[in-house]
Amino acid sequence: GDSVTQMEGPVTLSEEAFLTINCTYTATGYPSLFWYVQYPGEGLQLLLKATKADDKGSNKGFEATYRKETTSFHLEKGSVQVSDSAVYFCAIYFQGGSEKLVFGKGTKLTVNP
Amino acid sequence: SAVISQKPSRDICQRGTSLTIQCQVDSQVTMMFWYRQQPGQSLTLIATANQGSEATYESGFVIDKFPISRPNLTFSTLTVSNMSPEDSSIYLCSAGDTHTEAFFGQGTRLTVV
Numbered sequence: 001g002d003s004v005t006q007m008e009g010p011v012t013l014s015e016e017a018f019l020t021i022n023c024t025y026t027a028t029g030y031p032s033l034f035w036y037v038q039y040p041g042e043g044l045q046l047l048l049k050a051t052k053a054d055d056k057g058s059n060k061g062f063e064a065t066y067r068k069e070t071t072s073f074h075l076e077k078g079s080v081q082v083s084d085s086a087v088y089f090c091a092i093y094f095q096g097g098s099e100k101l102v103f104g105k106g107t108k109l110t111v112n113p
Numbered sequence: 114s115a116v117i118s119q120k121p122s123r124d125i126c127q128r129g130t131s132l133t134i135q136c137q138v139d140s141q142v143t144m145m146f147w148y149r150q151q152p153g154q155s156l157t158l159i160a161t162a163n164q165g166s167e168a169t170y171e172s173g174f175v176i177d178k179f180p181i182s183r184p185n186l187t188f189s190t191l192t193v194s195n196m197s198p199e200d201s202s203i204y205l206c207s208a209g210d211t212h213t214e215a216f217f218g219q220g221t222r223l224t225v226v
Contacts, residue, residue, distance in 0.1 A: 043117060044207075044217035099212070100212060101156075101212055103155040103157075104155055
């Protein structure tokens with residue numbers, strides 16, 4: 001079945017450091033890909049998405065590119081801020097397949113000043 | 114966007130008892146979902162709450178253990194029945210017009226002792 005493998009955390013960085021959180025997936029066909037973020041004390045919210053190969057999703061300085069050949073959707077940010085401290089979840093959705101969001105385990109990011 | 118309010122935010126319950134979690138949306142939505150996040154695991158879809166009909170459960174989840182109600186387009190409840198310590202998890206409500214355009218509540222952290 002569909003599955004998502006996400007880089008395990010926790011990840012601790014200094015402010016202005018470069019961030020990469022790896023995400024790979026297994027699915028039959030070509031799912032849509034998502035990154036969700038959960039800030040402390042808040043619900044999950046959609047950060048960015050990509051619906052087809054080579055699409056790049058971006059938001060709040062974060063980017064991720066849909067790589068069909070490597071079945072990956074790695075999250076990157078060039079310069080993290082303390083306010084980016086949160087838990088990040090990679091997810092896939094395959095219409096015509098499982099037809100539900102399938103999530104990774106989440107990666108906790110802490111950014112220190 | 115929709116605002117999702119979930120109650121209670123946390124609870125500690127005795128084994129063998131039941132807990133009902135409420136989810137209120139500030140606008141009418143087509144779909145409402147219930148997820149479970151066990152410690153160190155990813156979010157797993159329990160069921161889709163259907164207005165006016167029985168919920169649609171995912172493999173591994175049954176109505177007797179997780180009865181769900183959805184009396185209207187803005188409200189749903191999830192009951193965790195006959196609880197055991199293995200039911201200790203975070204339970205999340207999600208609501209929106211599609212799976213991938215859904216918003217999440219802050220979750221209910223349940224501890225069964």
